[in-house]
Amino acid sequence: MLDLAPPTAAGFAAVERRVAALLGTENDVVIMQGEALLPLEGCVKGAAAPGSTALNVVTGPYGQTFGDWLRECGATVHDLEVPFSGAATAEQVEAALAAHPETGFVSLVHAEAATGNTNPVAEIGEVVRAHGALLMLDAVASVAAEPLLTDEWGVGLCVIGAQKAMGGPAGVSAVAVSGRAWERLASNPRAPRRSYLSLLDWKERWIDAGRRALPHAPAQLEMAALDACLARIEETGLAAVQARHRAAATAARAGVLSLGGGLEPYVRDERAAAPVATTLRTPPGADASALVAKALAADASLPVAAGGGALAAAMIRVNHYGANATLDAVTGSLRALGEALAGAGAGGAAGEVDTEASVRAAAGAWSDAL
Numbered sequence: 001m002l003d004l005a006p007p008t009a010a011g012f013a014a015v016e017r018r019v020a021a022l023l024g025t026e027n028d029v030v031i032m033q034g035e036a037l038l039p040l041e042g043c044v045k046g047a048a049a050p051g052s053t054a055l056n057v058v059t060g061p062y063g064q065t066f067g068d069w070l071r072e073c074g075a076t077v078h079d080l081e082v083p084f085s086g087a088a089t090a091e092q093v094e095a096a097l098a099a100h101p102e103t104g105f106v107s108l109v110h111a112e113a114a115t116g117n118t119n120p121v122a123e124i125g126e127v128v129r130a131h132g133a134l135l136m137l138d139a140v141a142s143v144a145a146e147p148l149l150t151d152e153w154g155v156g157l158c159v160i161g162a163q164k165a166m167g168g169p170a171g172v173s174a175v176a177v178s179g180r181a182w183e184r185l186a187s188n189p190r191a192p193r194r195s196y197l198s199l200l201d202w203k204e205r206w207i208d209a210g211r212r213a214l215p216h217a218p219a220q221l222e223m224a225a226l227d228a229c230l231a232r233i234e235e236t237g238l239a240a241v242q243a244r245h246r247a248a249a250t251a252a253r254a255g256v257l258s259l260g261g262g263l264e265p266y267v268r269d270e271r272a273a274a275p276v277a278t279t280l281r282t283p284p285g286a287d288a289s290a291l292v293a294k295a296l297a298a299d300a301s302l303p304v305a306a307g308g309g310a311l312a313a314a315m316i317r318v319n320h321y322g323a324n325a326t327l328d329a330v331t332g333s334l335r336a337l338g339e340a341l342a343g344a345g346a347g348g349a350a351g352e353v354d355t356e357a358s359v360r361a362a363a364g365a366w367s368d369a370l
C-alpha cells in the first residue's frame, strides 16, 4: 500500500470511461476524490440557483439532506414526502410538477440503503423529462445492485459511490453530467468555483483541457481500489452482480415472512423493496437496537444494524450488499435475529419464532431467484 504511484492522467480517464459504461451513459463522468456526499453536495449547490424552484422527493434520510442544501442555496423547495415503507410514483411526481410548473430541478434517491426502498426511476424520469426539468439521481445504493440506465432514463446528474453494492472503497465517488446539466451549472452565478465542491472546476481544468493533467493529486489508494472493484464487476458480469443482490433481497423477505415473532418486512410492496438492503419492522414492545445488539453479540460480522435516528427502535436493516450479497449473510442474519427475538420473549400473540423455517424459506427463495 505504501509507495504506490498515483494514477496517470490516462489511467484516471480510463477509470472514468469504465464508470460511464457501468452507468449506461455517454455523458461526462467526473470521479471525485471523496465520499459520495461530495458530488451530491456539488450537484445540488451547482444546480440550485437562488430564486430557482426545485422538487425534492423524500423517501429516506438522504432526501431530507438534499432539501436542506437546496434551501440553503436560496431555491424554493417543494418536498414530496413519501412514507419510508413504500416508493414515490410517477403520478405523484407529475402532480407535484403540475402544481409548481416553474420547477426546473428534481432531486431523487434511487435506492435507499437506510430505509430499504427503491424508486421507479424510469417512469419518474419520463415525467421529469416531459416537464423539461433536470433530474439529479442519488444512485449510491442502487449501482451494481439493480439496473441503472442513466441515459435511457434521462438522468442529468447521476451520482454513485463504490462502497455499497460495488463492494469498493468509500473514499471516491463519481457523477455523470449531461450537456444540459453542464449548461445549468454554468448559468448559475452561485455555483461553487475554485472549491472542492466544484464540478465546473473539473470541467474547465480537466475535461475541457483534454484530460491531459489532473487538477490535483488524486487519492491513489482509493483510485487503485476503485480500479480493482470495477475489474471484479467486469469479470463477474454486472448482470450477475445485480442478480445476487436481488436474490439476497428475495431470500431475506421470504425468510422474514416465515420467521414469526411479529417481525415483518418494513417495505410493504415487494416491488418497492431495494435489492441492496432489507429493512424489518419490529413488533410492538421489541426494540430494534436491543435485538441488533444481541444478534451482533452472537456474531459481530453479521450485516445487521438498527435504523438511524428516529427509526432506531422500530427498524432493523439487513445490509446484504457487496461481499454480503450472499445466502450465508442473509441466513446468518435471520438466525441471529430469530434467536434474539425468541430470547426476548417474543411469540405468543405475535406467533412463535421458527428460525429453521425461516432459513429454509430463504434458501428456497435464493435458489429460485438465481
Ligand SMILES: *Cc1c(COP(=O)(O)O)cnc(C)c1O
Pocket: 035, 036, 037, 062, 109, 110, 111, 112, 113, 114, 138, 140, 141, 161, 164, 170
Ligand atoms: C450509502 C448512501 C450514501 C452515502 O452515504 P454514507 O453516509 O457514506 O453511507 C448516499 N446516498 C444513499 C442513498 C446511500 O444509500
